[in-house]
Amino acid sequence: MTVMKKAVETPLTETAFLILLAMYRPNHGYGVMQFVEEKTEGRVVFGPGTLYGAINNLFKKGLIEKYPTDPSERRQDYVITPLGKSHVQSELKRMQEVVAIAEGIVRSGEHD
Amino acid sequence: MIRRFKLFLNPVEGQAKWLNGMASRGYRLSHVGNIFYYFEPVEAGKYQYAVDYVANKSLEHLQDYESFLEESKIRWIEKPGSIGKLSWGNVRYRPYADRGAQLATSWGMIKREFLILERENRSEPFEIYTTVGDQIQALKVRRKPYIYLAIFLSIMFLLQAFKLESMLNWSLWSYRPGNGTFSIILLGGLWVSVLISLVRFQLAIRKLKSQKEI
Known part of the structure; x- marks a missing residue:
């Protein structure tokens, strides 16, 4: 039996997933921090070291790219790449599967 | 402006705790000299501090991190440290650093072992790494x-x-x-x-x- 290797199969960490979502429009570090805090109602707060490391990591892996900014603004914006979007989509599908399984079990209180 | 001398056995958590204590008494870190810390009086509890160890970062990487902090509305102050260095003249060899940062020279890196981070006080503790x-x-x-x-x-x-x-x-x-x-x-x-x-x-x-x- 041959196993087909999917292009995207590793689950994203919550940190990476949220950063990618924040970068569906060009965004910078502080903007990502605010977006995540607001959307998760303060449940997730990124420390600067964690956010910096995660952004660099996503950039190195080609999931986000630099977005040209006005040089007077002294900040670096990033935007999600098509590869990043495909990662988000497979992560979303994976999460939906898990949620569907969990809802079925939790609602009925037991397995089929 | 007041001046304080302080050495830390634990230059990361220990230093951050001390700076937060100073801030809660109404002193904001103005700058750090070779020996002393200089504080200016401000409203008590206005700022929060955290300390990051950056001696492993190359100069380019460090500057990139510093500009990231600036755009995240965090003020940073470089602080020299003196743990675990082999020095010879003005060049120090750090076998433990990342590639590109192993030979530290006085132009950029010797006085930048730690970064003191300052932000306006928020309800939660100031943590640099959150995972x-x-x-x-x-x-x-x-x-x-x-x-x-x-x-x-x-x-x-x-x-x-x-x-x-x-x-x-x-x-x-x-x-x-x-x-x-x-x-x-x-x-x-x-x-x-x-x-x-x-x-x-x-x-x-x-x-x-x-x-x-x-």
Whole structure:
């Protein structure tokens, strides 16, 4: 039996997933921090070291790219790449599967 | 403006705690000199501090991190440290640093071992690394110079011990004047303190690992 290797199969960490979502429009570090805090109602707060490391990591892996900014603004914006979007989509599908399984079990209180 | 002198056994958590204590009493860190910290009076509790270890970063990487902090509305102040460096003139070799940062020169890196981060006070504590994985990684990076120091001290200790041994044997050809016993005690003391630090890092890492996601 041959196993087909999917292009995207590793689950994203919550940190990476949220950063990618924040970068569906060009965004910078502080903007990502605010977006995540607001959307998760303060449940997730990124420390600067964690956010910096995660952004660099996503950039190195080609999931986000630099977005040209006005040089007077002294900040670096990033935007999600098509590869990043495909990662988000497979992560979303994976999460939906898990949620569907969990809802079925939790609602009925037991397995089929 | 007030001036304070302070040394820390724990330059990351210890220093941050002290700076936060100063801030809660109404003192904002203005700048850091070679020896002293300089504070200016402000409203009590207006700012929060955290300390990051950055000696492993290359100059380019550090500057990139600093501009990231600026755009995140965090003020940073570079602070020299002096743990685990082998220095020769103005060049210091740091075998534990990332590639490109191993030879530290006075232009950029020697006085930048730590970054003090300051932000306006928020309700939650100021943490630089907020995932358990990052916290473990940060501890491992900080542990590295201690590992090299322990190896270096072990070699020095052995060399001294051999020297002492030959002195006790009183063979004419191997005797060297000098106080070998004193060096051994000094080296032994240093070695023990480095070892204690290593054990502390190890325990902290183990504790964090147990908190990782199930």
